[in-house]
Amino acid sequence: MERERKDLQEALTAVFGESDSESDTETEVPCNYSWKAVKEIPGLWLCKGFLSAQQQEELVSAIDSEGWFIDSKHNQAMRFKDLPDWAFELSQFIHDAVSSYALANDSLYLSAESKISMSDMPFNLNLLQRVPLFDQMIVNRYQPGEGICAHVDLLRFEDGIAILSLESTCVMHFTQCMPNVSILESELRYNHQAGHTFAANQKQSCGQQEKVPVLLEPGDLVLLSGEARYKWTHEINRSEACQTWEGELICQMRRTSVTLRKLTISEEVHTS
Ligand SMILES: O=C(O)CCC(=O)C(=O)O
Numbered sequence: 605m606e607r608e609r610k611d612l613q614e615a616l617t618a619v620f621g622e623s624d625s626e627s628d629t630e631t632e633v634p635c636n637y638s639w640k641a642v643k644e645i646p647g648l649w650l651c652k653g654f655l656s657a658q659q660q661e662e663l664v665s666a667i668d669s670e671g672w673f674i675d676s677k678h679n680q681a682m683r684f685k686d687l688p689d690w691a692f693e694l695s696q697f698i699h700d701a702v703s704s705y706a707l708a709n710d711s712l713y714l715s716a717e718s719k720i721s722m723s724d725m726p727f728n729l730n731l732l733q734r735v736p737l738f739d740q741m742i743v744n745r746y747q748p749g750e751g752i753c754a755h756v757d758l759l760r761f762e763d764g765i766a767i768l769s770l771e772s773t774c775v776m777h778f779t780q781c782m783p784n785v786s787i788l789e790s791e792l793r794y795n796h797q798a799g800h801t802f803a804a805n806q807k808q809s810c811g812q813q814e815k816v817p818v819l820l821e822p823g824d825l826v827l828l829s830g831e832a833r834y835k836w837t838h839e840i841n842r843s844e845a846c847q848t849w850e851g852e853l854i855c856q857m858r859r860t861s862v863t864l865r866k867l868t869i870s871e872e873v874h875t876s
């Protein structure tokens with residue numbers, strides 16, 4: 605068993621680097637986050653308190669400084685390849701947080717046959733090794749009442765998606781897709797104040813399925829891979845009735861989210 609443990613440590617170190625090197629300790633920021641796997645949905649991980657209140661404030665000001673949302677008509681910004689510095693740092697921080705989790709829980713990854721099993725990691729080793737981890741970003745800004753319809757992210761993006769939630773608490777619902785029906789992201793935004801409703805095909809394909817609610821507070825990070833990314837839709841329905849948690853209505857504020865993804869190789873060619 606010791607031998608396998610050593611092999612595993614070497615594999616993790618090869619991917620993540622030395623965790624206790626001097627340079628790491630010098631730059632270390634104290635972290636108060638905690639990782640949680642959403643048990644009903646394989647591949648869905650939540651990192652509670654991923655960003656501190658101060659980090660959230662700095663990130664929202666960096667986003668505001670981009671000037672994307674000065675005109676209130678604009679509620680979404682997309683970037684490909686050259687991400688702003690703050691998004692690059694965010695990617696790095698995600699990578700480091702998953703790596704730390706893996707290193708701290710390495711015994712979990714030894715399966716019965718002493719083979720390295722990565723199913724208990726927020727992202728598996730293949731995802732963590734890819735460079736860059738993310739090269740596409742969407743920032744969404746939602747006013748109270750605005751949300752996003754049930755969808756599976758487009759297949760032009762690889763597995764391994766991160767969503768950071770800022771400014772308002774909300775409930776994101778996940779629904780298992782029916783076999784052979786795909787609901788890919790398209791025209792997704794809906795606005796309860798403006799009376800828009802769900803994407804037409806949503807009811808037909810997911811209406812009968814039970815929804816799994818996940819509470820996202822400001823500073824929380826969601827990671828989707830495998831089944832959670834391909835076989836479950838996610839949505840945020842900000843009609844009042846859908847935004848309750850433990851029987852209480854959630855007070856809706858303006859909400860900003862940052863989604864980070866990686867384009868598939870064929871899409872990289874098209875966008876270059
Ligand atoms: O705003 C969110 O939290 C979700 C965004 C999302 O699902 C997407 O951009 O595909």
Ligand SMILES: [Fe+2]
Nearest residue numbers: 755756757838
């Ligand atoms: Fe999405």
